[in-house]
Amino acid sequence: MELIVYLAGQIHDDWREQLRQGAQARNLPIRFKGPQENHDLSDEIGERIKGTQPNAVYRDHVASEVNNLRTRVWMQKADIVIALFGEKYRQWNTAMDASMALALNKPLILIRPESLHHPLKELAQRAQLVVETPEQALDALAYLFKE
Template sequence: MELTVYLAGQIHDNWREEIKDNAKSKGLPLHFVGPMENHERSDNIGEEIMGEQPNKVFKDEAASQINNLRTEVLLHKSDVVVALFGDKYKQWNSAMDAATAVALNKPLILVRPESLHHPLKELANKAQVVVETPEQALQALSYIFETN
């Protein structure tokens, strides 16, 4: 059995690569998907597909349509969602992806520092698991495959 894991969260550091590398080193049968990690491509994809837009608002709207298509397809195909929240970056996309996972009845592992307990309390209450580090999220996924 292989699980498809959607990694939701900010794209400004390498937390996804750390999870992927750790999963591979542990031999876990996990396939990872997620948002476009190339920020420039994500911001420009609407114009690449639909042509030049008249202003920044329309450019953002066009990019959002394509990015939302990607997210919707990959979330539907995922078996579980790991949503990372941190203190450093705005987390709107993480919140949207996590809420979509809940709405789709996808198991959700919420990763957040204790300092974000209060602002994420309702979302945390809907998650199957709440942890503080990506490594703990991977340990929870690993437990699925244990037999003894």
Template sequence: MELTVYLAGEIHSSWRDELKEKAKALRLPLQFVGPMENHDRSDSIGEEILGEQPNKIFRDEAASAINNFRTELLMKKSDVVIALFGEEYKQWNTAMDASTAITLQKPLILIRPEKLHHPLKELTNKANVTVTSIEQALKTLSYVFESE
């Protein structure tokens, strides 16, 4: 059995690469999907497809529609969602993706530092599992494949 994992979270750090490398080292049968990690492409995709927009608000709206389409499609095809809340970047997209996973009834592993417990308490309560590290998230997935 192979699981498809949607990796939700900020796209500015290399946390996805770290998670993928550690999953590979553990020989976990996982396939990964997620948001567009090229920030410039993500911001410009609306105009690339729909043409030049009259202002920045319309540009953002056009890109958001296409990025939301991508997220919904890939998340629906996923078996599980891992949403990482880091300490450095604003996390609005991560919160939206975690909420979408809950709405779609996708199993959700929330990774968040302990210091973010209070602002994320409602999401933590709705997630299937909440952990504080990538290693703990992978141990959770590894347990799925154990037979004894």
């Protein structure tokens, strides 16, 4: 059995690559999907498809349309969603993706530092598992394959 795991959350560090490498090192049958990690492509994709927009608001709007399509398709196909909330960046997309996962009835692993316990308390109560590090999330995924 191969799992599809959607990795929701900020794209400004290498947490996704850490999970990919860790899963590969453990020989876990997991295929990871997620948002476009090339930030420039993510910001430009709407104009690449629909043409130049009159201003930054419309540019963001058309990019969001395409990026939301990608998110919805891969999240619907996912067996599990992992949503990472970090300390450094505003996490609007992560919150939206975690909420979508719950609305789609997808099992959710929430990664958040202890310092975000209070602002994420309601979301944490709806997740199947709350951990503080990507490594802990990987440990939970590995456990699924134990006989």
